[in-house]
Amino acid sequence: MTPPPLSESSPPTERVRRGPDGVEHTFTISYIPDPDYAVLDVVSATAHRLPDHDIFNAGCLGVIAAPGAKASGFMVVEFQFIVGGTGASLHCFSSQTGAWVEKDVRNPLPRWIWNFNNVVSHNGKLWWVDTAAGLLACDPFADNPDMAYVPLPENDDDNRDDGARGCACYYCSERQIATRRRVQLSNATFRCVQITSARKTKDHAHDTAPATVTMRTLADPETAHWTLDYKVPFADIWADHTYKAAGLPEKEPVLAFIHPNNPDVLYFSLDDYLFAVDMRAKKLIECEAHESGVSSSSLLAWELPPALTAPAAGVPENGSNDESATAASA
Secondary structure: OOOOOOOOOOOOEEEEEEOOOOOEEEEEEOOOOOOOOEEEEOOOOEEEEOOOOOOOOHHHEEEEEOOOOOOOOEEEEEEEEOOOOOEEEEEEEEOOOOEEEEEEEEOOOOOOOOOOOEEEEEOOEEEEEEOOOEEEEEOOOOOOOOOEEEEOOOOOOOOHHHHOOOOOOHHHHHHHHHOOEEEEEEOOEEEEEEEEOOEEOOOOOOOEEOOEEEEEEEEEOOOOEEEEEEEEEHHHHHOOHHHHHHOOOOOOOEEEEEOOOOOOEEEEEEOOEEEEEEOOOOEEEEEEEOOOOOOHHHOOOOOOOHHHOOOOOOOOOOOOOOOOOOOOOO
């Protein structure tokens, strides 16, 4: 793939400064150019460079295909907001017009500092995912996009004092809790997975609630209704012979991602290992060592397009052994 041409950067300039001793010193100032952005099409091995624009935060950028079965092209959208403002804006680049336009939208949580973990295209809308606050969604192709807000599910056993120990503000406590949570599409539906660490129970100070992992599914985006899929103690997974055979320690792992096609399969990172567990069967089904270690923040579940992979004989349709369905990208 040939990368698109880079934008020109400002040439360095020389400055002269006279020191206390009267001697002149010449130094060069170089300017860091604004980053260039491109949309990559892995199937056709092409890249489309975006024209220059004031992009505030690359983490707020999303890409969505033009609507219609016969339509071609895409739109790149950035959600820009100011904390405290009830209004926000979408900065939209259309490959069909080759220009940026700005559209006004509402900001559902004016006092919240949005920090998106992902921006995904789903059901004709762009979804901005903040694992501490919820999801924003709209159709950016509409003349007047209606920004919807979907709050995250409440966990019945969420112990805020324990999960947010050491945090002095509500925002920081929510961010700390969000480090144990993932919101991701799996089997074309949003899933919310959260790890709850072992802790003292509220009613009995000497009793300890076990560490668990819980999955909920967004059954109805219009009403923000989440349904419980499963709640599994880690102790049940550690007790299974498949986990013991892998030689992994019995300690709480870090949630990496959800299998994109099978929501029953979760991936975790622990020390230098990445492993997958069938949560309903409570069995470890895959484990791989990484010499350089595994950072869950650098892992992405990617369903490869058919043009990049051929069906492998003897590979089951569901489960983590479907290499055509899952890829880990740093």
